[in-house]
Amino acid sequence: MTRVIKFTKMHGAGNDYIYVNTLKYPIESPEKLSVEWSAPHTGIGSDGLVLIGSSDKADFSMRIFNADGSEAKMCGNASRCIGKYLYEYGLTSQTAVTLDTLSGIKILKLHVEDGKVNTVTVDMGRPADMKEQPIEANGQKFTGTTVSMGNPHLVIFVEDIKDINLESIGPKLENHPLFPDRINVEFAQVLEHGKIRMRVWERGSGITQACGTGACATAVAAALTGKSGRKTDIIMDGGSLTIEWDEKTDHVWMTGGAVRVFDGEVIINDEL
Numbered sequence: 415m416t417r418v419i420k421f422t423k424m425h426g427a428g429n430d431y432i433y434v435n436t437l438k439y440p441i442e443s444p445e446k447l448s449v450e451w452s453a454p455h456t457g458i459g460s461d462g463l464v465l466i467g468s469s470d471k472a473d474f475s476m477r478i479f480n481a482d483g484s485e486a487k488m489c490g491n492a493s494r495c496i497g498k499y500l501y502e503y504g505l506t507s508q509t510a511v512t513l514d515t516l517s518g519i520k521i522l523k524l525h526v527e528d529g530k531v532n533t534v535t536v537d538m539g540r541p542a543d544m545k546e547q548p549i550e551a552n553g554q555k556f557t558g559t560t561v562s563m564g565n566p567h568l569v570i571f572v573e574d575i576k577d578i579n580l581e582s583i584g585p586k587l588e589n590h591p592l593f594p595d596r597i598n599v600e601f602a603q604v605l606e607h608g609k610i611r612m613r614v615w616e617r618g619s620g621i622t623q624a625c626g627t628g629a630c631a632t633a634v635a636a637a638l639t640g641k642s643g644r645k646t647d648i649i650m651d652g653g654s655l656t657i658e659w660d661e662k663t664d665h666v667w668m669t670g671g672a673v674r675v676f677d678g679e680v681i682i683n684d685e686l
């Protein structure tokens with residue numbers, strides 16, 4: 415049997431995923447397809463696969479799979495891209511959308527100009543499990559702060575981010591015995607008040623150009639350790655996000671861009 419699955423490639427600050435509207439194109443084995451499609455040379459090339467679906471608790475649902483096929487509970491950059499997708503493909507005409515994720519319901523605020531959604535603000539909820547701790551990898555000693563933004567992060571502030579060999583140390587920290595569920599790793603450097611440079615090694619996807627939950631975790635860790643105030647711009651390899659940790663509600667707000675790269679279709683011929 416031949417089946418066609420339409421998809422859209424989108425990115426948020428360079429963190430790129432393949433988006434499928436499962437209301438139209440149901441997907442049976444997303445873990446396997448995420449591995450196949452994410453591969454840069456033999457697939458479409460992406461940081462993972464994101465499924466947009468229905469929900470009985472919210473307007474829509476999101477599922478996110480890393481490039482290694484593992485499922486994450488939340489994705490900041492994908493949540494903004496979904497906001498753009500829903501509005502521009504006519505699945506909603508609302509500018510406030512609720513999104514059901516494995517880490518709870520998130521609220522998207524779409525900023526619409528001339529019928530297009532270029533930026534989205536997401537209420538990312540409360541940070542949790544914050545803990546400062548020493549950690550060692552590759553013979554180097556660091557102090558890290560763990561922060562959960564629905565998914566787990568380890569944020570490490572350094573004097574000069576250029577000294578960090580992320581490709582070598584990232585996987586060691588991701589798989590450190592302290593974190594049996596593995597962890598997303600952020601190295602960060604304070605540039606000036608309210609501006610932090612950050613690079614990320616993502617659990618299940620490796621180096622990515624940006625990470626929305628990672629940017630939130632970095633801003634929270636900076637505020638907790640007195641390195642910044644409540645509002646910070648996080649500058650990553652592929653772009654910047656503005657993160658505000660609201661004192662009254664304890665919720666973290668993330669604002670940034672969402673970009674559609676192209677639409678495509680995959681033709682699956684089960685008989686071949």
Ligand SMILES: N[C@H](CCC[C@H](N)C(=O)O)C(=O)O
Binds near residue numbers: 488489598617618626
């Ligand atoms: N890039 C995503 C997070 C993916 C997290 C995933 N790598 C995991 O928790 O396993 C973001 O923008 O928030």
